[in-house]
Amino acid sequence: MDEPIIEGLDPPPPAPTGLNILVCIKQVPDSAQIRVHPVTNTIMRQGVPTIINPYDLFALEEAMRLRDEYGGQVTVLCMGPPMAEDALRRALGLGADRAVLITDRRFAGSDTLATSFALATALGKIAEERAIDIVFTGKQTIDGDTAQVGPGIARRMGLNQLTYVSAIDSLDMGRRSIVVRRRSEGGVQVLRSALPCLITMLEDSNVVRRGSIQDMLRAARAPVTIWSAEEAGVEDPLKCGLRGSPTVVKRVFAPSPREESAEMVTVEGKDPARIGEAIIDLIFARDPKLEVALTATAS
Amino acid sequence: MSEHFDAIVVGAGPSGNACAYTMAKAGMNVLQIDRGEYPGSKNVQGAILYSDALERIIPDFRDSAPLERHVSELRFWMLSETSNTSASHRNDGFEDGKPDRYTILRAPFDKWFSKKVREAGAVLITETTVVDLVKNDKGKVIGVLTDREGGPIYADVVVLAEGVNGVVGQRAKLRPELKPQHVALAVKETHFFPEEVIRERFNLQGEDDGVVIEVLGSVTSGMVGTAFLYTNKESISIGVGCLLADFAKTKIPPYELLDRFKRHPAVVPLLRGGEMKEYVAHLIPEGGYDAIPNLTGDGWVIVGDAGQFVNAVHREGSNLAMTTGRLAGECLAELKAQGLAPTNDNLKLFRDRLGESFVMKDMKKYRKVPHLLEKNRQLFATYPRAINQVMQAYFRVDGMDKRSKEGIALRNVAKARGGWWSVATDLVKVARAWR
Numbered sequence: 109m110d111e112p113i114i115e116g117l118d119p120p121p122p123a124p125t126g127l128n129i130l131v132c133i134k135q136v137p138d139s140a141q142i143r144v145h146p147v148t149n150t151i152m153r154q155g156v157p158t159i160i161n162p163y164d165l166f167a168l169e170e171a172m173r174l175r176d177e178y179g180g181q182v183t184v185l186c187m188g189p190p191m192a193e194d195a196l197r198r199a200l201g202l203g204a205d206r207a208v209l210i211t212d213r214r215f216a217g218s219d220t221l222a223t224s225f226a227l228a229t230a231l232g233k234i235a236e237e238r239a240i241d242i243v244f245t246g247k248q249t250i251d252g253d254t255a256q257v258g259p260g261i262a263r264r265m266g267l268n269q270l271t272y273v274s275a276i277d278s279l280d281m282g283r284r285s286i287v288v289r290r291r292s293e294g295g296v297q298v299l300r301s302a303l304p305c306l307i308t309m310l311e312d313s314n315v316v317r318r319g320s321i322q323d324m325l326r327a328a329r330a331p332v333t334i335w336s337a338e339e340a341g342v343e344d345p346l347k348c349g350l351r352g353s354p355t356v357v358k359r360v361f362a363p364s365p366r367e368e369s370a371e372m373v374t375v376e377g378k379d380p381a382r383i384g385e386a387i388i389d390l391i392f393a394r395d396p397k398l399e400v401a402l403t404a405t406a407s
Numbered sequence: 408m409s410e411h412f413d414a415i416v417v418g419a420g421p422s423g424n425a426c427a428y429t430m431a432k433a434g435m436n437v438l439q440i441d442r443g444e445y446p447g448s449k450n451v452q453g454a455i456l457y458s459d460a461l462e463r464i465i466p467d468f469r470d471s472a473p474l475e476r477h478v479s480e481l482r483f484w485m486l487s488e489t490s491n492t493s494a495s496h497r498n499d500g501f502e503d504g505k506p507d508r509y510t511i512l513r514a515p516f517d518k519w520f521s522k523k524v525r526e527a528g529a530v531l532i533t534e535t536t537v538v539d540l541v542k543n544d545k546g547k548v549i550g551v552l553t554d555r556e557g558g559p560i561y562a563d564v565v566v567l568a569e570g571v572n573g574v575v576g577q578r579a580k581l582r583p584e585l586k587p588q589h590v591a592l593a594v595k596e597t598h599f600f601p602e603e604v605i606r607e608r609f610n611l612q613g614e615d616d617g618v619v620i621e622v623l624g625s626v627t628s629g630m631v632g633t634a635f636l637y638t639n640k641e642s643i644s645i646g647v648g649c650l651l652a653d654f655a656k657t658k659i660p661p662y663e664l665l666d667r668f669k670r671h672p673a674v675v676p677l678l679r680g681g682e683m684k685e686y687v688a689h690l691i692p693e694g695g696y697d698a699i700p701n702l703t704g705d706g707w708v709i710v711g712d713a714g715q716f717v718n719a720v721h722r723e724g725s726n727l728a729m730t731t732g733r734l735a736g737e738c739l740a741e742l743k744a745q746g747l748a749p750t751n752d753n754l755k756l757f758r759d760r761l762g763e764s765f766v767m768k769d770m771k772k773y774r775k776v777p778h779l780l781e782k783n784r785q786l787f788a789t790y791p792r793a794i795n796q797v798m799q800a801y802f803r804v805d806g807m808d809k810r811s812k813e814g815i816a817l818r819n820v821a822k823a824r825g826g827w828w829s830v831a832t833d834l835v836k837v838a839r840a841w842r
C-alpha cells in the first residue's frame with residue numbers, strides 16, 4: 109500500500125549505532141477459529157482471521173526491551189503471502205522500527221527447511237547493510253509446532269543458538285556477550301554467548317507492550333519493505349517453496365471426537381483404602397472387560 | 408508532537424468507512440480509529456448488503472468485494488407454533504447483471520471496505536478505543552482522546568460513526584442514552600454446510616444466487632420483533648431480534664428464543680447436519696425518526712447507527728449508514744474546499760442534504776411505526792396465528808362446503824382480536840403508520 113508520506117512525519121532514519129536486532133515473525137491463522145469442512149475434512153480458511161504467531165510476540169517484546177535499554181533498531185522480518193503485511197504493520201504498531209516482507213510465489217509450500225533457507229538468505233542480505241547482533245524468533249509456531257525454523261536459521265548463518273530462553277539477564281556491549289536463562293528438561297541453565305547469536309523466546313517470558321498512539325500512527329504510514337525471492341538474495345530456486353521442501357504431508361484429517369466422556373464419581377467415607385476400593389469397583393462395574401484383563405495379568 | 412488532521416472518524420463500520428473514504432478521496436487528511444482487532448472484527452449484521460448505497464461510493468465494488476450470494480429470492484414466512492404461511496418473490500432478470508442486494512459476512516466485507524479506505528489515503532489505526540472528545544473552552548470539539556499513551560489527537564472535525572451503543576457521543580453529551588424501547592437486541596448464529604447442500608435445500612439455480620427469509624409470528628413469543636434466515640456461500644445466518652424492553656419484560660433469554668426458532672418444523676430441515684460456529688449478539692437502533700439525536704455541532708457530526716438510522720420495517724441499516732456517512736463526507740469536503748470551518752451553522756449543508764435524501768424521507772415515513780408496534784403487540788402474535796388457522800381450516804377437505812368455511816375463517820380472525828371493530832382499528836392504525 110502506498111501511504112502518502114507526510115512531511116516531518118517520516119520514520120526516524122535507521123540508527124547507525126546500538127544493537128541491530130532482527131525478529132522473525134510469522135502470520136498464522138488464529139487456530140482458535142479454524143474450522144474443518146464437515147464433508148471434505150479439509151481446513152476451511154475462509155473468514156478465519158490471521159494473527160502474529162503468539163510466541164513471536166514474546167521475542168518481539170524482548171527485542172524492543174534490549175533496544176530501549178542499549179539503543180539500536182528492531183527490524184521485523186516475515187516470509188509469507190502479500191497479506192502478511194498486516195502482521196508486520198501490527199508489529200510496527202507495537203513498537204518495531206522497520207519491517208521487511210519477503211514474498212514470492214516461489215516460496216509457496218515451504219516447509220521448515222525451505223523457510224529457514226529463505227529467512228537466513230534475507231537476513232544475510234539485511235546484514236550487508238549493517239552487521240546483525242541478535243536474531244530473535246518465537247519458540248515455535250502454533251500452526252506448525254515444529255520449533256525448527258529458529259535453529260535452522262542459526263545453523264545456516266553460523267550463529268550460536270540459545271533456544272527456549274525465559275529471560276535475558278545481561279548484555280555487555282563492550283565485550284559483545286549476552287547472558288540468558290534457558291529452560292531445559294532438568295531445570296534452568298544460565299548461558300553466556302558471544303554476539304551475534306540467535307535466541308528463541310519462551311512464552312510468558314515478558315508482557316507484550318501496547319504501542320503509543322504515535323507508534324500506531326507511525327505503523328499505519330511506515331513503508332513495509334517488500335522483497336521478491338530475487339531481491340532477498342535467493343539464488344537457488346530449487347531450495348525454495350515446495351521444491352525445496354522434503355516434507356510430505358500424507359494425510360490431513362480431523363480427529364473424530366472420542367465417544368466416551370469424563371464422569372465425576374463421588375464416594376463417601378474417610379478410609380483411603382476403602383475409598384480406593386469403592387472407586388475401583390465403580391470402574392469395573394462400568395467396564396467389566398477391564399477387570400478381566402487386569403485380574404488376568406495380575407495372576 | 409501532537410498531530411492535526413482534517414478529520415477524525417471514530418469507527419470503521421459501514422458509516423465510518425463511507426465517510427472516511429469520501430473525505431480521503433477528496434484529498435482530506437483523514438484519521439480513522441476503530442477499537443476492533445481489525446475493522447469489522449466485532450461487527451454484526453444479518454447480513455444483506457444493498458448495492459445502491461455502496462455503488463454511489465465505489466461504483467465497481469462487485470469486482471473486488473467479498474460478496475456471498477446475490478439475493479434473487481425473498482421469502483416471507485408467517486409462523487404459528489406448528490404451521491407456516493408464506494409468500495415469496497423471485498427475480499432472475501437483473502438489469503445488466505447487477506443485482507440490487509447480496510448476502511455478505513461482515514468481517515471480510517468490512518476488511519475489504521477498510522482496505523479501500525486506506526488505499527484512498529486515510530490513515531487507520533485499530534485496537535484503539537476513543538474514550539472521549541476533546542473540546543476547547545468554547546465547547547467546540549477539537550480532537551479525541553484514546554486509550555493509548557501519547558495524549559490527544561486533534562482535528563478540525565470529529566465524525567462519530569461509532570455504532571448504536573458507542574459511548575463517546577453519550578459521554579460527551581452529544582447524544583442521549585439509549586432507551587430500551589428504542590433498541591432491539593438481535594442474536595445470530597452461523598451454521599456451516601457444504602455449498603451443494605445449501606444449493607439443494609434452498610432450490611438455488613445458479614452458482615451464486617441466494618435466498619433470504621424474513622419471519623414474523625410465534626417465533627418472537629409475542630414480543631415486537633422478527634426472525635431471519637439468510638443463505639451465504641457455505642453457511643446460513645439465522646437470527647432473531649426483539650425490542651430490548653420486551654426481552655426485559657418477558658425475561659425470555661435471547662438464545663432461548665433463537666433455539667425455539669431453530670426447533671420450528673419449518674426450520675429444522677434447513678439446518679440439519681450443519682456445524683454451528685458463531686454466536687453473536689448485537690443491538691439495532693429501532694427508535695425511528697423521533698429517536699434521531701442532534702446530528703451536528705461545532706466540530707462534530709454523527710452518522711450511521713449512532714444517529715439511529717435504521718429502517719426496521721424494511722430491514723435496512725447498513726445502506727443508511729453508508730449513505731449518511733457519504734453525505735457527511737461530501738459536505739465536510741465541500742466546506743473544506745470553500746475554506747469554511749465545520750461549525751454547526753455551516754453543517755446545515757449536511758442536515759439539508761440528508762433531509763433531501765431517501766434516508767430522511769423514509770425515516771419520516773415510518774415515524775409512527777415504533778409507537779404503533781410498541782402499543783399493538785397483537786400484530787406480532789395474534790394475526791400470524793389467526794392467519795395460519797384460517798389457512799388450515801380453509802384448505803382442509805373435510806366435507807364442509809366452501810362458503811361455510813369462508814364464514815368460519817372470517818369469524819375466527821375477528822374472534823382472535825375480540826371483534827371486527829378491533830380488526831378494523833388495527834388496519835387503520837397500520838395504514839396510518841405506513842402513510
Ligand SMILES: Cc1cc2nc3c(=O)[nH]c(=O)nc-3n(C[C@H](O)[C@H](O)[C@H](O)COP(=O)(O)OP(=O)(O)OC[C@H]3O[C@@H](n4cnc5c(N)ncnc54)[C@H](O)[C@@H]3O)c2cc1C
Pocket residue numbers: 417418419420421422423424440441442443446447449450451452453454455456457535536537538568569570571573574575593594595646648689690691710711712713716717722723724725726728
Ligand atoms: C443481527 C443484525 C442484522 C442486521 N441485518 C442487516 C441487514 O441485513 N441489512 C442491513 O442493511 N443492515 C442490517 N443490520 C444493521 C446494520 O448492521 C447497521 O445498520 C450497520 O452496521 C451500521 O453501521 P455503522 O457503521 O453505523 O455502525 P457499526 O457497524 O456498528 O460500526 C461501528 C464501529 O465503531 C467502532 N467503535 C465504536 N465505538 C468506538 C470507540 N469508542 N472507539 C473506536 N471505535 C469504536 C466499532 O468497533 C465498530 O467497528 C443488522 C444489524 C444486526 C445487529
